[in-house]
Amino acid sequence: MAICLTADIVVFTFTDAVLKVLLVRRKKPPHQGRMALPGGFVSEKEPLEKAALRELKEETGLRLGAAEQLGSFGDPRRDPRGRIVSVAHLALVAAAPAPRAGSNASQAAWLPVKRLPPLAFDHKHIISSALERLRDKLDYSTAGFQLLSQKFSLPELETLYETVLDRKLDKRNFRKKMALLGILKPLNEWRRTGRKPARLYRFMPKKFEKLKEEGILFPF
Amino acid sequence: MAICLTADIVVFTFTDAVLKVLLVRRKKPPHQGRMALPGGFVSEKEPLEKAALRELKEETGLRLGAAEQLGSFGDPRRDPRGRIVSVAHLALVAAAPAPRAGSNASQAAWLPVKRLPPLAFDHKHIISSALERLRDKLDYSTAGFQLLSQKFSLPELETLYETVLDRKLDKRNFRKKMALLGILKPLNEWRRTGRKPARLYRFMPKKFEKLKEEGILFPF
């Protein structure tokens, strides 16, 4: 069985009103010099998720505690070296710490999902799957809040939703629903970018847990 | 890299008002004599889905055209032989042809999902994932109809939904919604099991496609 297993990871964040994915520049062939998802070979006794997180840390310096499995990509010709099946993972991060390059990567960077350069292997395809999954998660999870820093304004949150769902939302309806859910704590701080300052909020995970137990979902 | 890849498949059907999964009895260790999902090692140049379908045919005689990937199960200790990662698949079938035993399997049978015997490996866990996926699919796909034979009665369809969703539905509301969708063609045939005969219907895939294009979902 000359089949090898890699674990790759798609890490999204949302900064400057743009959804970004964490990529590294490949040091070695194949696809040397191209941008690619962080990832690498799974070691023999290592759980798949751990392998993805380990590679992420090695290649970008970003240390995360968990990732969710996206699925496996096993087209026999996806890697020119031979049969290499990739188990793709997904993670969302709030603040986007400046990535540092690591082993096997000569560069690590957050790139806007909308304007990606040509990527190695089928990584563009994997990112598409990840985006689709993110869209789904927006409806029933805290995905949206995980992508923003702890303090955020409602226009920021709305832009995030509009970006990921790829459609314009109604400002008033959006705010009404958020208010109704009661999972946002208004702060006495304002963000003074643009013209009129926007009030900042904090997400309240505990309230959200309560809602989930009651089976209430996000209405988008 | 001494990691091996298997492709396993969960095939569901719904007969006699019961949801069933297709299992085979293992001829060889490990877990010799236990029931397990159809599946086996992926060959070097074989797509994952094809591997699952090939193993299904070899072990049960059931020949299917497609399966959807469920995810990969890679706990390092899931297989006593060593590191073997399984890519699990899901398929739904209408009629349930009598399975025949094949290579590596001394028996193949449809077993009720609610009352499974002890299974090999983590296959019970895989079946749980498959069930969850099926529940999700019921809402936005033709999954329900794929599990029944071409002609079916509304009570049968309702029982199927109740079984998979694991809750009682209101007869009148259920029928109203189905009628509203307009994807069922009433036939001039009646099923005379039980007491009063139940009218039979046929699912109209074309109407369903039209609904999907309009973005209309199933309301359960």
Place this chain on the structure above:
DNA sequence: ACAAAAGTGTTCGATATACACCCATGT
């Protein structure tokens, strides 16, 4: 003063849910 983005309520239509009785058949 003006441009640009933040903030705010109401109305309406659609849809999910709750609910009770009659009907056709087999025994």
Place this chain on the structure above:
DNA sequence: ACATGGGTGTATATCGAACACTTTTGT
């Protein structure tokens, strides 16, 4: 005749969608 499961309609509550103007700031 009766037991069993098939079949039918209405009323109410909830939720999502549509929609326009005022406010605050920077230039």
